[in-house]
Amino acid sequence: MKKKSNRAIAFLLAIVMCLALMPVGSAGAVGDAMSMDSVKKLLNAEKLYPQKTGYVELDEMLEALxxxxxxxxTYTRIKAMYDWAVNNIDYSWDGYSQDYAPAYDCFTLTYPLTYETGLPEAYPKDMIYRAYHMLTARTGVCYDWGILFAVMARYVGIESYVHTGIxxxxxxxxxxxxxxxxxxxKNYIFDGQQDWRSKQNYGSIIYDHFGIPMSSSWRFSQETAANTLRDASLLPVTAERVRTANVTVHSSRSGQVEGGGVCLWGEETTLTSASELPVVGWYSADGALxxxxxxxxxxxxENMTVYALFEGDLFLDIGADAWYLDDVMEAAERGLAGGTSLAHFEPEGKMNRAMFATVLYRAEGGEATAEPAPLEDxxxxTWYTDAVNWAYESGVAYGVSETKFAPLANVTREQAATMMVRYVESRGISVAAEEADFADAARISDYARETLAKAQKMGLLSGYEDGTVRPQNTITRAEGVTLLMNTVRFLEAA
Known part of the structure; x- marks a missing residue:
């Protein structure tokens, strides 16, 4: 009698220990899943519409599985995906800033994944990051299991969703x-996380959550509003995903291009003039012909940008209403200033000291010779050697020290105006002026006060609309060419 009593106690203790070890939320087989044969029949009757995620690294992992x-x-393929998720993922809140349900919006991890350019998105980024985390870190919570298997099923070609509720x-x-x-x-529940919990008790997958009819399950209550919104964020597997590329075309000021916009990926598309003027050059974004x-x-x-240069236009990046248009066009036609590429002028680009010496050298004819200046740099x-030597010898430009010219240093507006006035004076022309009439004249450096006053009086340099001259600002290419052409016209008039 005592042996029987001890055995009974031991048996009860074993049951208690099993129950104690059972993960929260699992009570073993609950009996509301369909038979595997019924699930097999349903799955094999479906027409498949395989849907890639479009993220290269994630799709490669799904393809390997x-x-x-x-x-x-279809049944064998779907079941294999399901088995992998149940057998290879462990329950963990790693990656979350909180560790309790329903804090599913507290997932914090992102991954630098490569997306196939031009392919319409089928999933929100949130699902992509979680699915990738599950496949690589192999941890997650119930919501992540739901996401991973939804992505897996869609990869095979079955319409699927991740739902939440009670x-x-x-x-x-x-x-x-x-x-x-x-x-x-009709919708059927496939709950990999619950089958994972059952497996902890039974040692193998018993598929008691593999194919539960949603319409007849009282255990699963939907969060209808949240699930409807979540379902809408997914592209149906039946939707056609046409890969496209955006072809952006920028035209020079005198014409317009026909073609471009959203184009089919990998298919020919032709760009042509939409006006009477012909296109004389097509350029890439970096200025290559x-x-x-x-x-x-x-x-x-891939998404691409093309620039069209029309007949009569010298540069692509100067609009018809640009305040510096006439000056740049005249300087280019005279050979005094060029672009930064065959078709780009970069009006807002900065001018350096070598550039400024070069445009003055060109204004002089570009043929004057001079002895090498005592400048180590x-x-x-170099492309600027002759120009700097000439400018130094003629007194148009000095070095920043006795041995340095700093050819690649930016030129300020007061430095540029000073060079122009010295150039005019080197031609034997001079005007008298004492103080410049600018709102910020107090900011002009001492060495440039007289030359800026002369530049203003000659009409070489004017201020901004607010009356300032901003002497310390680096001069832009558009401003520099305008200053040059004002100087050339002044000399011609004189």
């Missing part, structure tokens, strides 16, 4: 997330 089952029936198991009730597959027009034909045919395999054979 699916590849061993290529050619198998789950009831015996006396236990709690917030939960799961996957639902649409089969035969692409074609000199009136029409340009491309096969876009002006080496023989």
């Amino acid at each position: 699916a590849a061993p089952y290529a050619g198998k029936d 789950l009831r198991i015996g006396d236990w009730t709690g917030h939960h997330g799961w996957t639902e597959l649409k089969l035969g027009g 692409l074609s000199t034909e009136p029409e340009y045919t491309i096969v876009p395999k 002006v080496k023989p054979g």
Whole structure:
């Protein structure tokens, strides 16, 4: 009698220990899932619409999981994905800033994944990051299991969603997330996280949450509003995903281009003039010449930008209403100033000391010779050597020290005006002036006070609309060319 009593106590203790070790939210097989044969029949009756995520790293991992089952029936492929998620993921709130349900919006991890340019998005980024986390870190909570299997099922080609709501198991009730597959027009629950919990007790997957009809399950209560919004964020697997590329075309001021916009990926599209003027050059975003034909045919395999230069226009980046248009055009036609590329002027680009010496040298004719200046940073054979030597010898420009010219240093407005006045005076022309009439004249450096006053009086340099001259600002290319042309016209008039 005593042996029987001890055995009974031991048996009861074993049951208590099993119950104590059972994860929260699991009560073993609950019996509301369909038979595996019924699930198999439903899955194999579905027409598949495989849907890639579009994220290269994630799709490669999904393909690796699916590849061993290529050619198998849908049931076998879906079940293999489900088994992997149940067998390889552990429950953990790692990656979350809170560790309790329903804090699903507290997932904090992001990943630098590569997206296929031009492919319409099928998933919100949130789902992509969680699915990738599950496949790499192999941890997550119920909501993440729901997301991962939804992504897996869609990859195979089954319409699926991740839903949240309330789950009831015996006396236990709690917030939960799961996957639902649409089969035969109805939703069925596939809850990998709950089957993972059952597996902890039984040692293998018993599939008691594999194919539960949503319409007949009293244990799963939907959060209808949240789930409807979440479902709408997913592109249906039946939707056609046409890969496209955006072809942006910028025209020079005198014409317009026909073509471009949203184009089919990898298919020919032709750009041509939409006006009577012909296009004389097609350029890339970095200024490289692409074609000199009136029409340009491309096969876009990425988003791209093309620039069209029309007949009569010298630069692509100067609008018809630019205040410096006439000065830049005249300077270019005279050979005094060029662009930064074959088709770009970069009016807002900065001018350096070597550039400014060069435009003055060109104004002088570009042929004057001079002895090498005693400047250590002006080496023989550079594009600016002759110009700097000439400017130094003629007194137009001095070094920043006895041995340095700083050719690549930016030029301020007061420095540029000073060089121009010295250039005018080197031609034997001078005017008398004492003080410049600018609102910020007090900011002019001592060495430039007289030269800026002369520049203003000669009409070489004018102030801004607010009356300031902003002497310490670096001069832009547009401002520099305008100053140059004002100087050239002054000399011609004189």
